[in-house]
Amino acid sequence: MLNRRADKLELLRIAEAVALEKSIDKELIIDSMENGIAKAAKSKFGSDNEIKVLIDRDNGDIGIYRKLIIVENPENTNLEIGLKEAKLLNNDNEDKKIGDEILQPLPSFDFGRIAAQTAKQVINFNVREAERERQYNDFKDKKDTILSGIVKRLEFGNVIVDLGRTEAIIQKNELIPRENIKAGDRIKAYCLDVRREPRGQQIFLSRAHPKFMEKLFMQEVPEIYDGLIEIKSSARDPGSRAKICVKAIDTSLDPVGACVGMRGSRVQSVVNELQGEKIDIVNWSEDPAIVVSNALSPAEVLRVNVDNNLKKLDIILTEENLSKAIGRRGQNVRLATKLLNYEINIMTEQEDSERRQTEFKEKTENFVKNLELDETLGQLLVAEGFSSIDEIKDSSIEVLKKIEGIEDETAKELIERAEEFHKKDQEEISKKIKNLGLENELINHEGLTPGMLVTLGEQKILTLNDFADLASDELTGGYDVVKGERIRIKGYLEDFALSNKEADDLIMSARNKIYKD
Numbered sequence: 001m002l003n004r005r006a007d008k009l010e011l012l013r014i015a016e017a018v019a020l021e022k023s024i025d026k027e028l029i030i031d032s033m034e035n036g037i038a039k040a041a042k043s044k045f046g047s048d049n050e051i052k053v054l055i056d057r058d059n060g061d062i063g064i065y066r067k068l069i070i071v072e073n074p075e076n077t078n079l080e081i082g083l084k085e086a087k088l089l090n091n092d093n094e095d096k097k098i099g100d101e102i103l104q105p106l107p108s109f110d111f112g113r114i115a116a117q118t119a120k121q122v123i124n125f126n127v128r129e130a131e132r133e134r135q136y137n138d139f140k141d142k143k144d145t146i147l148s149g150i151v152k153r154l155e156f157g158n159v160i161v162d163l164g165r166t167e168a169i170i171q172k173n174e175l176i177p178r179e180n181i182k183a184g185d186r187i188k189a190y191c192l193d194v195r196r197e198p199r200g201q202q203i204f205l206s207r208a209h210p211k212f213m214e215k216l217f218m219q220e221v222p223e224i225y226d227g228l229i230e231i232k233s234s235a236r237d238p239g240s241r242a243k244i245c246v247k248a249i250d251t252s253l254d255p256v257g258a259c260v261g262m263r264g265s266r267v268q269s270v271v272n273e274l275q276g277e278k279i280d281i282v283n284w285s286e287d288p289a290i291v292v293s294n295a296l297s298p299a300e301v302l303r304v305n306v307d308n309n310l311k312k313l314d315i316i317l318t319e320e321n322l323s324k325a326i327g328r329r330g331q332n333v334r335l336a337t338k339l340l341n342y343e344i345n346i347m348t349e350q351e352d353s354e355r356r357q358t359e360f361k362e363k364t365e366n367f368v369k370n371l372e373l374d375e376t377l378g379q380l381l382v383a384e385g386f387s388s389i390d391e392i393k394d395s396s397i398e399v400l401k402k403i404e405g406i407e408d409e410t411a412k413e414l415i416e417r418a419e420e421f422h423k424k425d426q427e428e429i430s431k432k433i434k435n436l437g438l439e440n441e442l443i444n445h446e447g448l449t450p451g452m453l454v455t456l457g458e459q460k461i462l463t464l465n466d467f468a469d470l471a472s473d474e475l476t477g478g479y480d481v482v483k484g485e486r487i488r489i490k491g492y493l494e495d496f497a498l499s500n501k502e503a504d505d506l507i508m509s510a511r512n513k514i515y516k517d
Contacts, residue, residue, distance in 0.1 A: 025130075030055055032126035037062065045106060048078040052103060065103035070096055138165065139203055140194045146215045147205060151185045161187060161205060168203035176207050176239040179275045188273060190215055208238035213279070216270045217244065221259050229255045232284045235338035241327075242277050243295060243335045247284035256281045280335075288313060288340055295336040299325035302349065310499040312343045316352045343476070343500040363387055371417045380405065389425075393418035429454055439463045441513070447506045452493050459492050468510040472503035 016026055034053040041051045041064050050067040066078075074080035081089075086102050096102060149161040149168065157172035159181055170189055181187065189205035190212035206212060214231050223229040228250045236242040246255040259281045260267050267279055282294045289304035292313050299321040305314040317325055325346050326333050337344045347355070360382055367378035370389060384403050386392055392400075392414055400411035429450040433443060436457030441464040443453060461467055476498050477491030493503070 028130045029127065030057065032130070035126060036121075037064070041106070046078065048076075050079055051106075062108065064106045064108060066106055068102050068104055070098055070100050070102060072098060136194065136196055139163075139191075142191050142203075143194050144211070145191050146188055146212070146219070147191050147203075148186065148188050151181055151183050151187055153183055154181070159187070161189065163203070166203065168205050170205045170207060174204070174206035174208050176275050176277070178239055179207075188216075207274075208236070210234040210236045210242070213242055213244060213270065213274060213277075216273055217259060217266075220261070220266045220269050223250075223253060223255075223258045228253060229258055230284075233339050233341070235335040236277070237331055237335060239275055239277055241280070241331055241335065242274070243280045243282055243339045245282045245284045245291065245295070245339055256283050282339065288342055291340055292336060292342070292344065295339055296325045296332060299332075301325070303352075310343070310497060311341065311501060312345065312499055313340070314352065315344060315346045316349055317346070319348050319350075322346065322348060341501075367392075370421050371414065377405075389418045389421055393422050426450065433457065437462055442467055445506070445510060445513075447502070447509070449496070452496055455492060455495070461492070464510050465514060468507060468514050470507055472500050472507060475503040475506070476500055 014029075034055055037055075038051045038053040041053065042049065045051065045066070052065045052067045054063040054065070055061070056063070068081040068086070069079060070083050070086050071080045072082070074082050074085075081102065081104075083096070083098060086096055089102065089104060147161075147163060147168065149163040152160045152162040152167060154160070157175075159170040159175065161168045161170060168189075168191075170187075174189075174192065175181070187207075189207050190209050191203065192206045192209060193202075193204045195202045195204070211234075213236060214234050217231065218224045221229065224231060224246075228248070230247045230249055232245040232247050234242065234244040244259070246259055248255040248258075258266075267281065271277060271279060280295070280297065282291065282297075285291050285294075287306075288308075289306050292304060292315060293301040296315065299317060301315055301317050301321075303316040305316070307313075315325065324332070327335075333344055333346055360379075363382045363386075364375065364378040366389065367373050367381055367386075368375055371378075371392075373381075380403060381392070386395075395415065397408065397411040397415065400406050400414060401408060406414075432454045433450065436454070438453055438457050439462060442448070442456070442462065445464060445467070448456070456462075456467065461470070470492075473489070473491065475491050475493045477489055477494040491498075491503075498506075
């Protein structure tokens with residue numbers, strides 16, 4: 001196609017055919033041809049020259065030019081030309097001035113084998129790049145949607161999916177466990193990400209992501225697609241069980257019933273696509289206590305204590321409902337935790353009563369011992385909601401006087417004693433931190449209080465690396481099942497009322513510091 005004797009219009013026909021086949025703009029193909037011919041021409045006229053090639057879009061004529069800059073005193077004749085010489089070259093250059101660019105026509109020539117090969121490589125490279133860019137632009141807007149394709153092959157546990165104009169990958173950890181996928185199967189998946197990479201765009205799909213289930217419900221339930229029902233949150237244990245929380249924007253609708261469908265037809269379609277995954281549909285409410293009661297079904301909840309500040313829920317139920325609420329291997333409560341984004345503590349009535357009594361006793365003893373109060377006054381303060389000496393220190397005489405039996409003088413004395421204790425306590429804590437040998441990086445880690453540092457030091461957690469190696473439940477505590485028996489595990493910082501999210505944030509920021517360093 002590059003020989004001067006070739007049919008000039010053939011160039012345009014080739015460009016049109018390639019553009020149609022690759023779904024690329026014809027102009028990009030012709031630009032690639034111009035660049036390829038220019039690269040080949042350099043080998044003929046010298047690499048020191050700046051070569052420009054123009055292909056006529058109407059008749060296919062090829063113009064080969066040397067690009068020159070007009071200067072007063074040209075030094076490099078391959079790149080520069082004087083103003084007088086430029087005007088002599090062509091009448092079109094009459095209006096040119098210093099600094100302008102002109103094109104000096106070069107004679108056409110027969111391409112040698114090497115030059116033709118060079119041109120071909122440049123054209124092929126540019127066409128591939130244009131095709132990759134087109135594919136990226138086609139699919140970047142497909143992120144967060146469901147894509148369908150044919151399984152092309154399986155590689156090291158990953159599934160390669162043919163989407164028609166390109167391929168996508170479902171990584172092993174994004175597949176539903178134990179599902180049997182073979183080459184040739186038609187498959188649906190959630191588009192997790194579309195990335196530009198050196199070898200072209202990469203499209204990452206997932207069948208295990210909670211959003212895959214949400215998008216399937218959107219396809220099956222017209223009310224969700226039309227915005228009459230909103231999906232508030234979802235959680236999955238892929239291939240086993242899932243929960244989805246829905247809210248009716250149109251209050252005349254039953255959101256759970258709409259998602260279930262006539263005789264369960266709608267939810268069953270989603271279940272079938274998710275390889276039999278059991279799906280609990282939960283009705284949303286502004287009150288997290290109602291949502292968690294619905295989410296822990298089939299367990300019957302007696303009472304829920306809500307702490308919105310710490311995002312914690314204490315669920316109290318009977319002994320016989322305990323195993324139902326927790327679920328097999330903690331699955332039910334784990335999914336409910338993800339669904340609500342609240343820390344959930346499940347306990348029996350007896351455990352709740354014992355916990356309350358223990359907390360009341362410990363708080364009372366703290367006031368009696370450290371503020372030198374009689375037991376009655378200590379109990380009175382706890383009963384009125386004071387949990388720590390710092391709360392008394394930060395309180396006011398007016399607030400304390402509202403408690404029956406506490407007068408002006410007593411209130412003032414309580415605040416003074418609390419301030420004195422706080423001062424001594426901080427001094428002792430500073431000494432303890434120093435004596436325990438905690439490293440400065442851990443001491444200065446944002447979010448850890450002096451009291452927390454002492455507790456960590458006593459547990460031989462002395463460096464930021466030690467802290468970063470912990471799991472959040474090691475800080476906050478929780479329950480575990482050992483030999484079929486449910487056992488309470490105390491967290492290192494449990495006494496400081498850390499939420500799981502706060503514990504996660506502390507640990508992750510420590511890991512980020514170490515990784516960054």
